[in-house]
Amino acid sequence: MIEHFARALTQWPLFLNGFFNTVWLCASTAIVSLILAMLLAVPLMSRLLTIRAASRFVVDSIRSVPFLLLAYMAYYCLPAIGISLSSWAAALITLVIYNTAYFAEILRGAWSHLPPQQEEGGRAFGFTGIRLFVHIIGPQLFIAAGPVLGNQMIQVIKDSAFLMVITIPELTFRANQVQSILFVPFETFIIAGCLYWILCNSVEWMVHRLERVAEMRRVR
Amino acid sequence: MPDDNNTGTPVLQVRSLVKSFGKLRVLDDVSITVDAGETVCIVGPSGSGKSTLLRCINLLEWPDSGEIYLRGERFGFRENDRSREVRMNDREMAHIRTRVGMVFQQFNLWPHLTAFGNITVSPIHVLKRPREEVEAEAEALLAKVGLQDKRDEYPIRLSGGQQQRVAIARALAMHPDVLLFDEPTSSLDPELVGEVLAVMKGLADEGRTMAVVTHEMVFAREAADYVVFMDGGRIVEAGTPEEFFSNPKTSRAQQFLERYR
């Protein structure tokens, strides 16, 4: 078995390439999705029933469809209605849309648990609209929802593996590539598994650090 | 009903119990004896070690030193084949624990079982008594504590006083040699205290062997056969209710009773 591992590891450039593709796909998704999610959280918390219900419906629908199916839809259906995309574009669009819905729901949950005094205090000092959100509410949401957001980040990493089916050369794709060349599937996927484990636990570690910082700053 | 054949042996005998939590000595050489049919009330200020004493008797806490005898049998320790003292294992302890009934301050009913279920689960599964017998007795016990119509209710739907009465019925169903009460009314709203004390007084009048830690001085005065006053981990004074309440001998007892005048 050892020499199988050695054989698999000769393809380390492929593994590394896959690893980095996964990392930058997930990192970009995280940044873009979080920003969009903040925007989407507003209608979710709207006092107007129609806006709230409509955004609720959109978010719930996206969250009840499997990610892989959504990826297929972006890759195959969009060209059919005239939008032709590269596989990378399709991948990013799917990741962003899917996770915006999840992040928005998480932020909404945190927002609904936020004591109303926070918003009142902000308004008392003249903050309204976007400014109110950016300076007062937003930071508190992120602190409160930190662990859950971190959890979703890990989900992003795991969902990114599905993108191998639309030929995105992320980690699982590369691992599959290696095993089909070298015929050591057991060892190849164990290596991939280790890399995913490292990646996911790094995210969890970072979330822990942020939580600590948040703890120190939290008003008792 | 406790059927005590050796009228000579006390039901419960506690000798020289010592227990510390870290640096704090909570029980400092405490000895107490409860004879058959006696009701002993243990009173004292908060932090005097009363609850710890009770929890040590049932070995929910292990004393650092001292001995506990239940009808002459050592509880918690036995002699191994080399005549050395070893702690009893969980199974041996479980067996003895069934003979000590416990009523907790927080009732501690099991929320996923009805009142009836709470009473019957232990006699059936731990004592292995036949189901029909246990169920018939459970009905009788519920009637005894005045809750026969609450038989199929879950604890969430019962008031504090009702829950505590179910807890008493639950303890009685095990046919214990002695009943321990750990501040049974301290968690109750004032209006509900009376119904629980009434049940307890009934048990005392029946001749049950009971040890009650309580703040309810009126109850202690009426129901106790003798009263033990603890302070700072020691038994400071003990005597009949008449002696203790009318004529406290020590200054600490006098100070304590001032509050209740």
Add this chain to the structure above:
Amino acid sequence: MVDWGMIANLAGGALTTLWISGVGIAVGVPLGLMLAMTRVSRVPVLSQAVAVFVSVMRATPVITLALFVYFGMSAMGLTLSPIVAALITLSVNTSAFHAEIWRASIMDFPQNQSEAATAFGMSRFQAFRLIVLPQAWRASLPPMVNEMTFLIKSSPAIAVIGVVDLTRTASRIAAYTYDPLPPYISAAIIYAVVVFSLVRIQRLIERMIVHRYGVL
């Protein structure tokens, strides 16, 4: 207007998804309980092994695991059909999440109830069977149903190793009709209906439990 042939095909795929997911759940939940009990028992080697297993499973994408089971196992001499590989993948993966769910409700079990159980002479096993477990599974229902929806949403991974589930059926139809919109959108609707229903059921169960027992 409605292509009933396509709907029938998709229904077949949906049934495959449902039965394979169902088995995955049926195996994963009790397996998770056993893992959680091992973990909580603090038996020396085993409980650490479980901790490592759970940690690894929770960090591994389902599709990667499916490929590992399907291709990796055959390299080890064990030839598995795609369906068996799919069943193993989903069961094993979900069991790790259920292990954590069980562990959470067993570990933060109110001490005062366990004390009462001890005071009434119950052995540790009796207390677990009669007092802890009945409440733990009721308290775990919401996160368990949540995990079930996750399982169904990650089940398309099995399409990649050749199982003709709902997603693969949709792909096939799209491939030979050159018209991807109807099958994919229909498949999305079917998945959405299943997930929505599960979420509804979860909320109903939650409400019923709180109504009957209070917050466990």
